[in-house]
Amino acid sequence: MTGVEDVGIIGIGIHPFGRHPGVPGLEMAAVAARSALSDAGVRWEEIDFAAGGSDAAGNADTTVAALGLTGIPFINVKNGCATGGSALTTAHAMLSAGAADLALVVGFDKHPPGAFNPLPEDWGLGSWYGETGLMLTTQFFAMKIQRYMSEHAISASTLAKVAAKAFRNGAANPNAWRRKPLSEQEILSSRMLNHPLTQYMFCSPGEGAVALVLARGKRLRDSPQRTVYLRSVAFRTRKFGSFEVFSPSIPIQSAPSPTAEAAAAAFAQAGIGPDDVDIAQLQDTESGAEVMHLAETGLCQHGEQELLIQSGATEIAGRLPVNTDGGCLANGEPIGASGLRQVHEIVLQLRGEAGARQTPEPRRVGFTQVYGAPGVSACAVLSR
Amino acid sequence: MSLAAAKPIAEGLFVHAGGEVRLLGSQCGQCGVVTFPKQASCPRCTSLDVSDRLLSRQGTLWSWTIQCFPPKSPPYALDDPDAFEPFGVGYVELPGEVRVEALLTIADPEKLRIGMRMELTPIPAPGAEGSGVVTYAFQPADEAIS
Numbered sequence: 001m002t003g004v005e006d007v008g009i010i011g012i013g014i015h016p017f018g019r020h021p022g023v024p025g026l027e028m029a030a031v032a033a034r035s036a037l038s039d040a041g042v043r044w045e046e047i048d049f050a051a052g053g054s055d056a057a058g059n060a061d062t063t064v065a066a067l068g069l070t071g072i073p074f075i076n077v078k079n080g081c082a083t084g085g086s087a088l089t090t091a092h093a094m095l096s097a098g099a100a101d102l103a104l105v106v107g108f109d110k111h112p113p114g115a116f117n118p119l120p121e122d123w124g125l126g127s128w129y130g131e132t133g134l135m136l137t138t139q140f141f142a143m144k145i146q147r148y149m150s151e152h153a154i155s156a157s158t159l160a161k162v163a164a165k166a167f168r169n170g171a172a173n174p175n176a177w178r179r180k181p182l183s184e185q186e187i188l189s190s191r192m193l194n195h196p197l198t199q200y201m202f203c204s205p206g207e208g209a210v211a212l213v214l215a216r217g218k219r220l221r222d223s224p225q226r227t228v229y230l231r232s233v234a235f236r237t238r239k240f241g242s243f244e245v246f247s248p249s250i251p252i253q254s255a256p257s258p259t260a261e262a263a264a265a266a267f268a269q270a271g272i273g274p275d276d277v278d279i280a281q282l283q284d285t286e287s288g289a290e291v292m293h294l295a296e297t298g299l300c301q302h303g304e305q306e307l308l309i310q311s312g313a314t315e316i317a318g319r320l321p322v323n324t325d326g327g328c329l330a331n332g333e334p335i336g337a338s339g340l341r342q343v344h345e346i347v348l349q350l351r352g353e354a355g356a357r358q359t360p361e362p363r364r365v366g367f368t369q370v371y372g373a374p375g376v377s378a379c380a381v382l383s384r
Numbered sequence: 385m386s387l388a389a390a391k392p393i394a395e396g397l398f399v400h401a402g403g404e405v406r407l408l409g410s411q412c413g414q415c416g417v418v419t420f421p422k423q424a425s426c427p428r429c430t431s432l433d434v435s436d437r438l439l440s441r442q443g444t445l446w447s448w449t450i451q452c453f454p455p456k457s458p459p460y461a462l463d464d465p466d467a468f469e470p471f472g473v474g475y476v477e478l479p480g481e482v483r484v485e486a487l488l489t490i491a492d493p494e495k496l497r498i499g500m501r502m503e504l505t506p507i508p509a510p511g512a513e514g515s516g517v518v519t520y521a522f523q524p525a526d527e528a529i530s
Contacts (some may be wrong), residue, residue, distance in 0.1 A: 117456035126421070128394040130459025132487060132519050133451060133510055141471050142449035150498050194449045195493050240417075240428040249409075249420035250475065250483045251428075 007095045008220045008227040011040025011213030012344045018177035019023040020207050022294035025057025028209035029108035030066040036211035036368035045070050049094050051087040052106035052338035060106055081372020083107055084339030085235050091232045095216040102219055108209035109334030116205055122375060123246050140245040143193035145288025150305035154291055156196055160184040161309050162287035163329055164200050170330025177206055178330040201287040206332025210340035219323040228347045231381040232269035234263040239373025245373040258377040259369055263297040274298035278363045279349050280343035283371040284327040297369050321359045339370035339378060346382050390518040393509045397421055400522050405506045406471045407439040418481045440478040441504040448474035448486030448496045476522045483515035501525035
């Protein structure tokens with residue numbers, strides 16, 4: 001074995017996604033944490049490191065008051081859509097360095113209905129940018145896929161198929177928010193929000209929480225049959241030339257996206273390639289994102305998505321199932337919880353405990369990718 | 385409304401020069417990178433040797449969308465959703481310089497296509513009609529003749 005210790009996920013917990021009036025985000029976090037501890041067969045006082053966060057629902061370490069004040073080192077993370085991925089990166093580093101034996105990672109959030117309304121000043125932009133109606137993530141996603149469709153011959157039907165798959169998979173997931181299947185036609189003819197993206201091609205800000213228990217060494221060997229190894233986790237921010245949200249201008253000279261960089265780093269660290277991936281959870285804040293992230297992560301070539309998606313290869317029974325729990329489209333996007341939801345789903349799938357949405361064998365290697373403003377991405381490689 | 389009477393929505397974003405509106409960017413003296421709006425250091429090579437540059441008024445449409453729903457206010461200046469009209473947004477590539485994000489003067493998807501020639505024009509700032517406050521936008525270059 002190498003000098004770096006194996007790190008595994010031995011417990012997972014989730015608070016259902018959706019709308020939960022009267023339930024604070026921190027309470028959802030505590031529910032998810034207790035559920036993960038119980039799944040791992042570990043007591044809270046045995047956990048010797050924790051990391052977690054939310055974007056808009058409070059400090060993660062406040063959950064310790066609900067779980068018990070044990071003096072545990074707890075790092076609060078606030079890193080936009082990469083909050084969960086950053087918390088996971090931190091815990092993975094602590095364990096693989098031997099600085100902790102058992103770690104808890106928690107992500108949660110609670111957002112009001114409607115599109116996010118960030119303020120320009122928080123993003124280094126003048127107030128004019130928001131006053132003139134440019135401060136919308138939905139515009140960026142629309143313009144990115146619009147350009148991509150013209151360069152790589154992706155059809156509107158493919159965008160609709162991505163959303164139809166998400167709602168179909170969500171219908172088979174008891175923890176999902178949107179559980180009603182929608183046809184490709186219903187999706188295409190729903191209200192246009194930002195050309196070429198219609199209402200049902202976008203996810204909505206929502207609520208939910210996810211927690212994971214990570215272990216190394218002896219604690220890992222205690223429960224080998226249910227362990228899913230976290231082979232690597234990498235996160236990156238944007239490089240000069242990458243096309244990102246909230247950009248009053250972009251350079252003509254282009255550069256790989258933070259997702260491409262993070263995915264390449266995660267695969268290199270794991271010694272596992274994109275061709276080995278059996279199942280993937282990709283950031284699908286709208287259908288176009290899933291299409292583009294498929295190629296940015298290296299899971300296919302640019303332009304190959306049209307055939308892959310039209311042929312059903314990314315369906316649960318397909319060659320490369322993608323977003324088997326319904327993704328952001330069916331689960332909504334509680335920012336702090338989203339990245340960890342992806343890992344939760346991979347663990348369920350690799351264990352063979354995904355119920356009605358279980359993917360067929362082989363299922364040895366899973367991959368997750370989360371992306372957020374203003375150009376951050378976190379990717380992880382998991383295996384049995 | 386005369387150009388001279390118009391009040392820019394923000395200082396240093398665009399200027400009136402020679403009877404025209406020009407976007408004000410910056411250029412790095414070390415690596416040549418052009419940015420908009422102007423900034424005090426180079427985002428590529430970190431150099432502080434940057435100077436103001438008036439950007440080209442013409443370019444081609446690199447990508448676009450139509451904003452079909454009213455943005456939340458704040459930060460959007462127009463806080464009456466009933467008065468909202470969809471508007472176009474795009475990136476216009478100024479050859480050899482930079483791709484600039486801008487409002488578009490047309491909101492009809494049938495009239496927008498990637499690669500079409502566009503030209504800079506001042507328009508009344510959203511929510512500020514009648515006040516003389518203007519922002520920048522791009523219109524199809526063919527419309528600029530009239």
